[in-house]
Every structure is written in C-alpha cells, then in structure tokens.
Amino acid sequence: MTILDAMCDPALFGPWFADRESWRAWSVFLAALFGLPVDGNDAAALYRQHTGRQVLPTEPAREAWMIVGRRGGKSRIAALVALYLACFRDYGPHLAPGEVGTLAVIAADRRQARNVMNYITGFLDAVPMLRQLVVNRTKETIELSNRVAIELHTASFRAVRGYSLIGVVCDEIAFWPTDDAGANPDIEILNGLRPGMATVPGAVLIGISSPYARRGALWEAYRRHYGQDGDPVLVWQAETRAMNPRVDVGIVEEAYAADESAAAAEYGAEFRRDIESFMSREAVDAVVIPGRRNMPPVPTLRYRAFVDPSGGSQDSMTLAIAHRDGERLVLDCVREARPPFSPREVVAEFAEVLRSYHVTRVNGDRYAGEWPRERFKEHRITYDPSERTKSELYGELLPLLNSGGVELLDSPRLVNQLLSLERRTSRSGRDTIDHAPGAHDDVINAAAGALLGAKQGAAPFSRAHEREPLTYLPEYVRDW
16 A cells, blocks of 8 residues: 555545645655656646656655645644554564664654644544554554554754664754754754664655755755755655645735745745854854853952843843953853742842852843842842843844954853854844744853943943942942
8 A cells, every 4th residue: 555545545544635636736745755656747747846856756765855834734744654654564574573663753842743743643543443553652652563663752863863763754843953053953863863764674754844044954955955856865845835725825925915034934935045144153163262161250350240031931041241351352150040940049149149250230131121120139239221132232242253352151052052043134134133943042142241241341320220329339338
C-alpha cells in the first residue's frame, strides 16, 4: 500500500482527506517524496511550480523540506507521513534484538511539538486498524507492537543522539536557534539526527515551517537544493492558498495590507529580506574576554548600572554593571533572576550587588512602570527610567562592538542573546533591533544599557528626582 492509497482509503485516512481537489497539491508532494508516479499534466505543473525542478522524480527523497505558508496543511501531512513510516513498514530486518525504531517529532519546545503529535494521536485513536498497534502510551511516547516508538522531543543536539531513527519531523524549524545563536543550533541538531537514520533504509527527515530570515537550516536547504533535478533532498515551496485553497482569501489580503513583509513570509512562504543578523559570531568573539565571568569592584572606579525589570512570571530580571577604562568600555558584572521569582527579593539582591560597586543610582527600562522605582527606593537606590528604547541602545552599541571598544564577560547567555538580535527594516525604511521570535534579550539589554551609561557618564536627574534630590544618598550623609 502506497501512502496515496492510505491517504484515500476510507478505512484509514480517507475521511480526513475526502476533499480530493483541495488536497491535490499535497498529493503531488507525497508522490514526489516517495518516488511515486506524478500522473497528469496538472500534477507535473504543480511539481515544477513548487520545486523549481523540470525532471519528474523517479526515486524517493531522503529528506523533504516543506516551506509552506501558515494554515497550509503541513502539520496534518507531516503526521500522515509519520504514521505511514511507523505503521506500514517492517523494520525488523534492520533492528538488532531488543532495538526499537524511533520516529521523532521535534520542535523548539514541547508545546509546539505537540501540534504534530496531536494529529498523530488523533489519527491513531480514530482508525481502529491503527489503534490495535498501540501497546503503551505516555504524554510524550507512543509504543507500537511492531517495535516502533513515536516520541516527542525538544530541539537539543544532545537529546537526539543514540537512536535508530526511521523518520524525523522537524516542526517550525525556521524558528529554531540558528548556528549563530543558542545553545542548540539547528545545524548541530540535524548533524546529530542524520547518523541515526543511516542504518535504516527508507528513513526520511521532514522539515516543515513557514519561512523566516535568510539563515539557518531551512534557508540552507532551500539555497542548496531548491530547483536541483535529481537531488535526493526535496524542497517544496508554496504559499498558503496553493496548498489549502479553503483559507479565506480576505484574511490573507488583510495581512498583506497590514504588513506586506510579514504576510509574504507567513502566507506567501517567502524568506524575509528585511531581517538580517545584528552581529556576526567573529565580531562578538573578538570582544569577549575568555574566562572572565565577573570583575570585582575597585574603589577608585566609577561604575554605571542598568536594570531590565520583570514581574517574575514570564521574563528574567537582569542587572549589569560597567565602567569606562580610557576609550574602552568594560562590562564588570551581570546578574539574572529567571522566572518564577519574587521581584521584591530580586530587587533586594540586586541592591546588595549595586552597593558593593558603590552604585546608588541605576537606569532601567522605562516601560516597567513605577514599581521598580519604589522597590529600589526602599534600598536607597535611585531608579531612573532610560531615555532610550532597547532598539536605540543596541544601535548605539553596534559601532562600539565592531570597533573593538568593548570588553564583554565570557557569559554564554549574554553572547547567545547578542547573536540572536535581529535588524528589521520597516515599510517606512526605519531600522529596529530586537530579539528573534521565541528568543530573549533580557541580559544583553541590561548589558547594553550599562555599557552606554559608562560611555556617557552620570545620567541626568529626572524631574521626579529634582523634587527629592537627596533620596539616593546614603542615610548618614542625608542626616549630616
């Protein structure tokens, strides 16, 4: 039974793919993936349109990359492929005694990976013939009677090693950390997966995602394999309505009217040209001092500090301290409190660190409201809202980093967040700098604020502090 037979069989997956015309493009994709005949002029035209190739396939693909717009149906198709690989093939001759073939569903986090996993469990529960294969089930694993396990994984290059893989589904891979940012870059994860598939004939790696920036594993697959006749790596690129014509055209048109660049990626399946990396790995490595985790306070130095506050439930709260050494700006200290935490306790902890560096005044995010000012005031620390947005801070820091005028601590969190920053160009031509989707910039935001504070010297009093100018001084000085 081919996958197209299973897709149409009313006793298997047929009820969920009954509207054959709306699933026509996906049928052509599946035929190309498994090396089945692409019948008919319209099917051949669809294949050439979405692969950039001219010669029709005759062999199954080793890898397939679905670059498809949002709501295009790629998660449902990925689940269909996963179950076909897991349930309709015999892997016994390729597995050692006691060995299990694993089909891994991987995403940036478990909540996202469950999107494909929910389709898989839904199909298994709804099809009696397949439900009989299930011998054990947990929240993250489905064990089948044919020595196959379907497992949910997060994107970690360590966690994916050691498996005999019959197939892999990489969900929304465009939004995994790239090679330049994060502890688990996408390229390293794929490098850990491919050897696990090498001893299983017919094993397939599936990457599904709407596109994002022109970097990372998805972009590399597109750049190297799209439009290459005879290539065992299939790249399929299609806008949302080309794969799912049931999506309301009005919704797509509204998205284009609101933000053409974003809509072209979300629904048009085009890589964004308005997003580029903020800094290169080489430039960052040049200003990181190896082995320097923290600089102790020196009484003769004048320090500046910056806080990125947080309520304690979602984002980290961070503190950075820096000083100026001639023409160089030196980052001395970084502290991070990860959620969940008590903001009051973290402020008390940060106040102790500030006092050790003889700092009685700190700048911070102006969007945090009044609570940071009130909490720091309890510890005789004056909190001044920053006059600049974080995008402006990053923009001013960039030339200092590129010129080597900064010394950064050897902190993986700091470095990874710096590398994950992106420069975006709006329709008006204005550049903004921010973290990538799903990433964080709490540590680098505080570091940028402290370094630029050290460059510019003491921050001016805000009007609020002009009314009570002595509150930032130590108690014994105010008494005197």
